[in-house]
Amino acid sequence: MSAATTRSRTPDRLCAEAVDLARAAAEEAAAPGVVGEHAGVLAEGDRVVTHYFECKELGYRGWRWAVTVARASRAKIVTLDEVVLLPGPDAVLAPEWVPWSERLRPGDMGPGDLLPTDAEDLRLEPGYSGGEEPPPNAPVSHEMAELVEAEDAEVTAAPPAALPTIPTRGSIAAVAEELGLRRARVLSRYGLHTAADRWEEAFGAKTPMAQAAPATCVSCGFLQPIGGSLGQAFGVCANEFSPADGRVVSLAYGCGGHSEAAVMPKPPQPAPPVIDETRVDPFPLRPAADSGSVPAVSDEDVAELGHS
Numbered sequence: 001m002s003a004a005t006t007r008s009r010t011p012d013r014l015c016a017e018a019v020d021l022a023r024a025a026a027e028e029a030a031a032p033g034v035v036g037e038h039a040g041v042l043a044e045g046d047r048v049v050t051h052y053f054e055c056k057e058l059g060y061r062g063w064r065w066a067v068t069v070a071r072a073s074r075a076k077i078v079t080l081d082e083v084v085l086l087p088g089p090d091a092v093l094a095p096e097w098v099p100w101s102e103r104l105r106p107g108d109m110g111p112g113d114l115l116p117t118d119a120e121d122l123r124l125e126p127g128y129s130g131g132e133e134p135p136p137n138a139p140v141s142h143e144m145a146e147l148v149e150a151e152d153a154e155v156t157a158a159p160p161a162a163l164p165t166i167p168t169r170g171s172i173a174a175v176a177e178e179l180g181l182r183r184a185r186v187l188s189r190y191g192l193h194t195a196a197d198r199w200e201e202a203f204g205a206k207t208p209m210a211q212a213a214p215a216t217c218v219s220c221g222f223l224q225p226i227g228g229s230l231g232q233a234f235g236v237c238a239n240e241f242s243p244a245d246g247r248v249v250s251l252a253y254g255c256g257g258h259s260e261a262a263v264m265p266k267p268p269q270p271a272p273p274v275i276d277e278t279r280v281d282p283f284p285l286r287p288a289a290d291s292g293s294v295p296a297v298s299d300e301d302v303a304e305l306g307h308s
Helices: 003-009 019-029 142-151 172-179 189-202 299-304
Strands: 035-045 048-055 063-070 079-087 124-126 185-187 223-225 234-237 248-250
Touching (some): 019 079, 035 063
Antiparallel strands (some): 048 063, 124 185, 234 248
């Protein structure tokens, strides 16, 4: 171990004794009453010492005022180098900064917000735009470059209405435009897989709703098919009473609103009245003579008893 290294680990005596100078410098840089007790000395090098003072500032728990002093070789006067506020071993620190593109979560974007996509976004890949050349409405197209060179102008952002957006009729670009293929970028295989994983997690076969469903969406009449390769495994739910209404659902998903899960029973109907018109039931106006418990008597017998 060299002598220089040994000296650098031992605080210089005059610099270590300059506590009042360091405190005065810290109090001058800080607000009144926030510089606390002396918390130690650290040798930064030959005749260079840092004094630490506790910080009483609200919200800076564990931070320390660091005042560095030094003196020249063979000098008796200690001078001030710098005053800074540094975090201590137990200081409360802010979390590590994360780029906005990594902090963004689904649902964070609101009306008027713009979400630019990276040129190297793995979810996208170049689409068919009619050739290797940029479309005519692109600021870097050959037509725009020739116009800029002829007019000695600069390419600036302009509204879409001011740019030529209609390709020449009969060109490959015009055919691609008509078929809906003329897009600068389309979903890559990675983008398709990430979207499928995200939809499968939200409305897939492993969700509690699908586990308790009487049938899957593949046989539901409310399932609206979608195009493309994702249509082989997903569709759009069109049942307003389903929790997945308007959402992309897996064909293996299901819910209690399945179109064929149950048929509503018909209300009971009373039996129609039975009318027999082939026979006649007699209804006598008077009871029969032998229908009662009292024997029938003639009118003469009744008259002898004094009855009228």
